[in-house]
Every structure is written in C-alpha cells, then in structure tokens.
Amino acid sequence: MTVTHRPSPVFTRGRGSWLWDGEGRRYLDLVQGWAVNTLGHAAPPVVEALARQAAELMHVGPGFHNAPAIALASRLTGLCGLDRCFFTNSGAEANEGAIKLARKFGQLHRGGAYEIITFADSFHGRTLATMSASGKPGFDTLFAPQVPGFPKARLNDLASIEVLVSSRTVAVMLEPIQGEAGVVEARPDFLQAVRRLCDDHGLLLILDEVQTGVGRTGQWWGHEASGIRPDIMTLGKGLGGGAPIGALLAREGVCCFAPGDQGGTFNGNALVCAAALAVIDAVAGAGFLAEVRARGAQWRDGLDRLGRRLGSGPVRGRGLLLALDLPRTDAAARAAEALRERGGTGVLVNAVRPHRLRLMPALNISQEETALGIEAITEAVMVAAGGG
Ligand SMILES: *Cc1c(COP(=O)(O)O)cnc(C)c1O
Numbered sequence: 001m002t003v004t005h006r007p008s009p010v011f012t013r014g015r016g017s018w019l020w021d022g023e024g025r026r027y028l029d030l031v032q033g034w035a036v037n038t039l040g041h042a043a044p045p046v047v048e049a050l051a052r053q054a055a056e057l058m059h060v061g062p063g064f065h066n067a068p069a070i071a072l073a074s075r076l077t078g079l080c081g082l083d084r085c086f087f088t089n090s091g092a093e094a095n096e097g098a099i100k101l102a103r104k105f106g107q108l109h110r111g112g113a114y115e116i117i118t119f120a121d122s123f124h125g126r127t128l129a130t131m132s133a134s135g136k137p138g139f140d141t142l143f144a145p146q147v148p149g150f151p152k153a154r155l156n157d158l159a160s161i162e163v164l165v166s167s168r169t170v171a172v173m174l175e176p177i178q179g180e181a182g183v184v185e186a187r188p189d190f191l192q193a194v195r196r197l198c199d200d201h202g203l204l205l206i207l208d209e210v211q212t213g214v215g216r217t218g219q220w221w222g223h224e225a226s227g228i229r230p231d232i233m234t235l236g237k238g239l240g241g242g243a244p245i246g247a248l249l250a251r252e253g254v255c256c257f258a259p260g261d262q263g264g265t266f267n268g269n270a271l272v273c274a275a276a277l278a279v280i281d282a283v284a285g286a287g288f289l290a291e292v293r294a295r296g297a298q299w300r301d302g303l304d305r306l307g308r309r310l311g312s313g314p315v316r317g318r319g320l321l322l323a324l325d326l327p328r329t330d331a332a333a334r335a336a337e338a339l340r341e342r343g344g345t346g347v348l349v350n351a352v353r354p355h356r357l358r359l360m361p362a363l364n365i366s367q368e369e370t371a372l373g374i375e376a377i378t379e380a381v382m383v384a385a386g387g388g
Contacts, residue, residue: 007340014041017365019348027346028373030361034350035179035211035321038238038279040362045278046241053274060270062263068273075280076247079220082233083252087245087268091210091236092125094246097262098173098206098232099129101248103149104256105204106170113170115149116206117161123180124173124208133173136180156190161197171204171232172197176222179211182353183316183323188226195228204254210236210246211321215283215363218293218319225318238363241282243275283363292363295370296320299359302374306381316356320365323358326381332357335384339376347376357381 009021017040019027032040039046053068060066073085088094099116106113118124120135131139132147140146153160153172161172172194178184186194198205207230212222216238223230231254236246282288296319303315303324316323326332332351339347352358361373 007337009340016040016043017362017369025346027340027348028369028376029348030359030373031348031350032360032362033242034237035216035360036237036240036242038214038216038241038363039282040364041242043241043278043282043364045282046243046275049274049278050243050271053271056270058269058271059266061265062267066268066270066273068270068277069268072273072277072280075277076235076249079280079284080233080249081229082249084250084255086248086257086262087273088236088248088264089244089246089266089269089272090125091208091234091246092127092130093264094210094234094236094248095124095130095133095173095208096127097248098208098234098250099133100262101232101250101254101257102171102173102204102206104261105254108256110170110202111167113168115151115164115166115168116171116173117153117164117169118150118173119155119178120152121155121181121184122175122178122208124175125210155184156187158190158193158197161194165197165201165203169201169203171206173206173208175208175210176212176226177217177317177321179321179358180352182356183321183358185316185318186226191223191226191228198231204231206230206232206234208234210234211238211360214238214279215289215292216319216321216360217317218289218296220283220289222318239279240272240276241279243272245269245272245276288363292319295361295363295365295367296322298367298370299361299374302370302378306374306378310381320359320361320363322360323352323356324377324381326355326357326384328384329355331355331381331384335377335381338380338384342376342380345376347373347380349377 013020019029122135124130124133129147151164213235232250312325336351350358
C-alpha cells in the first residue's frame with residue numbers, strides 16, 4: 001500500500017553512518033531510520049547481541065519471565081529514576097499504554113477524570129488514540145471520529161494549559177522537543193512551570209521521549225536539560241538501535257494496572273530486549289555522551305555558519321537532533337533530493353517541513369563524517385536556496 005512516497009534507491013547494506021543501495025552507490029545517512037539506529041547500521045554490539053540471543057532464546061511470551069527483559073527493565077529504571085517498566089513494540093504503543101495508565105489512575109484516584117492535555121503540532125504516534133493525542137494538522141479529521149479526551153494547549157504557553165484544566169483532567173502529555181513538528185523545543189522554564197502546575201493540581205506529567213530519549217540530545221533523557229522529573233515516560237525509536245522496541249516507565253504510585261489490564265504478544269520479547277541492552281551498554285560507556293555533545297556542537301557550529309549565510313535564523317535542537325531553516329518555503333524537499341542524488345556519495349537528510357531540514361545521525365558519527373556532512377549540506381543548500 002502506498003502510505004508514503006519513497007525515492008527509487010533500494011538499500012541493501014549499511015555500516016555505521018553509511019548506506020549502500022543495490023547499484024553500489026554510497027550514502028552518508030543522517031536520518032538513520034528516523035533517529036532509530038543509535039549506534040549506526042550493523043553496529044557490532046547490536047549484531048552480536050541479536051545473534052547470541054537468537055541462538056539462545058527469542059520469545060517465551062508475555063506470560064513468562066525472560067532474562068533480557070528483566071535486565072533491561074532494571075537498567076532503564078536505574079537510569080531514569082522511575083520505578084517500573086512495561087515493554088512495547090513501538091513508540092505509539094508505549095504512548096497508548098501511557099494513556100491507558102493515566103485513565104486508570106483517573107478512575108481510581110481522580111473521580112473518573114480522563115482528559116489528557118496535549119499540544120498543538122505534537123506527535124505521539126499513529127494508533128487511533130495516539131493520533132487523537134497528537135496535534136498534527138489534519139489528524140483531527142483523518143479517520144474521524146477521534147478518540148475523545150485530548151484537549152490541545154500550545155507549547156511554551158502555560159496559560160493555554162491552565163484554561164483547559166478541569167475536574168476531568170488527569171494528565172498533561174508532551175515531548176521535551178517536538179520532533180515531527182520540526183524540532184521545536186519546550187523551553188526549560190516552561191517544562192518547570194508545567195511540572196509545578198501538575199503538582200499543584202494533582203495531575204500526572206507524561207513525557208513522550210520516543211525521539212528525545214536514550215542519548216539523542218546529548219543527555220540520557222530530553223527532560224534532563226530542564227531538571228524536572230516526569231511521572232510517566234515513554235521510549236521507542238533509538239532504544240533498540242534498529243530492533244523494534246518501546247517502553248513505558250512510571251513511578252510506583254502511578255503503576256495501577258492490575259493483571260489483565262495491559263499486554264501484548266510480542267511485548268518484552270527476549271530478542272529485542274537483548275538488542276536494547278547492547279544499546280544501553282554502549283550509551284553508558286565512558287565518554288559516549290560527551291562525544292555526542294561534541295558532535296552536536298560541531299554540527300551546530302557548521303550549520304549556524306550556513307544559517308547566517310542564508311539569513312535563516314538559528315539552528316534548532318540539541319545534541320544530535322537538529323534542524324536547519326532554509327529561506328525559501330519550498331527549499332527543503334529540493335535540497336534533500338539534491339543531497340541524495342549528488343555526484344560521488346549521496347547524503348540522506350529529512351525535509352521535516354517545507355522550509356526545514358532535520359538531521360538525526362547515528363550518535364557515534366565521527367568528526368570526519370560530520371565535517372563531510374556539513375560541507376555537502378552547505379553546497380546543496382546554497383544551490384537549493386538560491387535557484388528558482
Ligand atoms: C516516532 C514517534 C512516535 C511514534 O513511534 P512509532 O514507533 O512510530 O509508533 C511517538 N512519539 C514521538 C515523539 C515520536 O517521535
């Protein structure tokens with residue numbers, strides 16, 4: 001089924017920050033499966049973990065314990081300070097679980113409150129409930145009717161939340177950086193104010209860290225930059241380094257699912273948990289996150305210089321979740337195409353908005369690869385931004 005327009009190359013092989021298509025053409029991959037391949041393509045620790053676990057035990061089902069799931073739950077809760085973990089197969093499914101957990105909490109502790117305040121332009125996934133929670137334009141009518149109970153506030157506007165709080169409200173849910181909206185940051189003082197508002201009204205704070213979690217911003221979690229703590233956090237994308245896994249984490253007092261309330265056949269699958277453990281071990285390695293921050297600074301420096309030449313405003317994002325505005329409203333898709341098809345090696349970037357390119361390279365991209373990427377983007381963007 002045609003659910004998106006894909007360019008013609010068929011990719012057959014990947015290694016680190018590089019991809020090859022069936023014709024043998026090479027690409028510098030700055031998309032990495034949508035911020036998924038934390039350690040790049042065919043990362044040895046992930047490959048080894050998958051091979052070892054596949055030969056040992058892949059799947060026993062959610063009704064039984066398996067060792068990688070126990071170890072991963074323990075690592076994640078230890079790293080983020082939340083108490084319990086539920087594994088899923090995707091980010092949307094983790095958010096779906098967060099919504100259910102909040103609604104159950106509302107039934108038990110808030111007199112049946114079920115509304116979750118979410119935000120304009122937010123993205124939480126493509127199940128019916130997570131599409132309804134999302135503020136992506138058009139999602140409100142596509143596949144109508146929506147799942148009710150997701151009034152929309154505006155990011156970085158506390159008053160827009162306050163007017164929506166009522167006896168029906170149980171939670172506020174947001175991304176520390178709105179990724180799909182084009183890398184739009186929730187300001188640290190705004191996140192701190194949202195945390196206070198939630199505390200004052202007894203509401204749960206749900207952070208969707210599907211895109212910002214697991215080192216993407218140069219810290220373990222996107223919310224660390226603001227110093228706040230969520231009650232519930234969701235993960236996906238980069239957690240499995242290419243293996244499909246998400247996670248729902250919550251503090252003890254919120255974990256009100258009773259046996260039978262929540263589950264899924266593949267949840268906590270030993271194979272994908274083993275891959276995620278390899279990713280977590282790598283990101284926890286000495287100096288890894290410092291190196292992510294250094295590469296982030298290198299990208300930002302290069303892209304800022306380009307932005308000044310274009311007169312298009314500051315680079316967005318943190319760590320290795322970055323976006324660059326182009327001065328012409330239709331330039332991003334053309335720049336992405338030119339980069340993909342350029343002479344020599346191609347470069348893959350994401351035209352996240354008509355005028356904005358997003359970069360989400362592997363967290364272990366090298367200094368040389370970064371320099372090459374900046375040079376290629378500068379060249380292509382100057383042409384795309386200028387030509388008619
Ligand atoms: C990608 C994304 C999702 C959805 O994750 P899937 O694995 O595609 O279901 C949810 N929230 C955010 C912030 C995302 O970036």
